Amino acid sequence: MSTQRTDDEAWENEYQSMMSLLGPVDPPAHFVRSVVDQRPQWSLAALLAVGGVTLAAFAAAIVVTAGDVPWSGLTQSQLFDSRASVSTLNSVQEQTTTEVESSAAEEGSGIEPRIRSLVGELTSEAGFAELD
Amino acid sequence: MNTESAPTWEEVAETYGRFIYTLAYRLTGNHHDAQDLTQEVLLRVRKGLDSYRPGNFEGWLSRITTNTFLDRVRYQRRRPADPLPEHSERTIAGSSGADSEAAARDLPDYLQELLLELPPDYRVAVVLKDVLGFAYDEIAEQLDIPVGTVRSRIHRGRSKLREGLAA
Numbered sequence: 001m002s003t004q005r006t007d008d009e010a011w012e013n014e015y016q017s018m019m020s021l022l023g024p025v026d027p028p029a030h031f032v033r034s035v036v037d038q039r040p041q042w043s044l045a046a047l048l049a050v051g052g053v054t055l056a057a058f059a060a061a062i063v064v065t066a067g068d069v070p071w072s073g074l075t076q077s078q079l080f081d082s083r084a085s086v087s088t089l090n091s092v093q094e095q096t097t098t099e100v101e102s103s104a105a106e107e108g109s110g111i112e113p114r115i116r117s118l119v120g121e122l123t124s125e126a127g128f129a130e131l132d
Numbered sequence: 133m134n135t136e137s138a139p140t141w142e143e144v145a146e147t148y149g150r151f152i153y154t155l156a157y158r159l160t161g162n163h164h165d166a167q168d169l170t171q172e173v174l175l176r177v178r179k180g181l182d183s184y185r186p187g188n189f190e191g192w193l194s195r196i197t198t199n200t201f202l203d204r205v206r207y208q209r210r211r212p213a214d215p216l217p218e219h220s221e222r223t224i225a226g227s228s229g230a231d232s233e234a235a236a237r238d239l240p241d242y243l244q245e246l247l248l249e250l251p252p253d254y255r256v257a258v259v260l261k262d263v264l265g266f267a268y269d270e271i272a273e274q275l276d277i278p279v280g281t282v283r284s285r286i287h288r289g290r291s292k293l294r295e296g297l298a299a
Contacts, residue, residue, distance in 0.1 A: 018243060018297075025154045026153070
């Protein structure tokens with residue numbers, strides 16, 4: 001029993017002296033540099049730079065679009081151009097509709113009598129009563 | 133241990149970087165994993181500095197480091213495709229016939245190798261107590277476990293190390 005205790009104490013002392021060999025460990029130099037590069041100030045500086053650019057762009061956009069129609073995304077000249085285009089398209093559409101209608105009327109007036117005569121010929125040949 | 137108010141992140145990186153890295157290296161056993169772990173710890177420190185309450189700062193850092201390490205171990209266990217940290221840089225101690233100078237030079241590496249063979253929970257407890265010198269109650273607070281559990285883990289960890297050294 002006493003021998004066991006002595007062994008344990010000897011082991012304990014030996015163990016502590018061995019573990020004391022596990023001292024501090026220095027990280028590699030490149031790792032230290034990479035950590036330093038990640039400093040919050042750098043992030044803050046980047047954030048401020050990005051924020052500054054964004055604000056400048058926003059301010060420039062306000063100046064450029066002043067007096068225009070912001071919600072449409074168009075300048076005044078673009079808006080007038082687009083209105084003119086719509087007006088042109090409307091007139092072209094009206095003209096086209098009129099032409100189509102008149103063309104259809106002309107074709108209909110010529111075709112219907114011709115069909116009627118053909119049907120009359122066929123029905124009389126077949127011995128049926130003539131259709132209305 | 134320090135009981136001052138919280139330093140800035142730069143002070144943590146400069147003053148306590150070596151402390152964090154030493155703990156990370158002793159837990160992982162190689163520089164590659166130690167660097168990854170230290171990076172993650174510093175990120176967590178950056179996020180958590182605002183919520184730090186003045187007290188044992190090294191204890192707080194140690195708590196973050198060990199929690200991060202144990203989180204990684206659990207994550208790797210859930211994903212067996214990812215190998216656990218390799219002992220790529222360890223050096224096996226010389227044979228019993230090696231001269232005493234070489235044996236003394238290799239002993240820390242051999243001890244580090246034996247530490248890596250301990251279960252992670254035992255390893256954390258042994259490293260905090262026998263390498264970094266934290267008291268039992270400090271370790272219990274850091275790991276959020278009873279002091280008795282800390283004593284048990286350290287005792288079992290030491291026994292395994294003793295077996296390894298005797299082999």
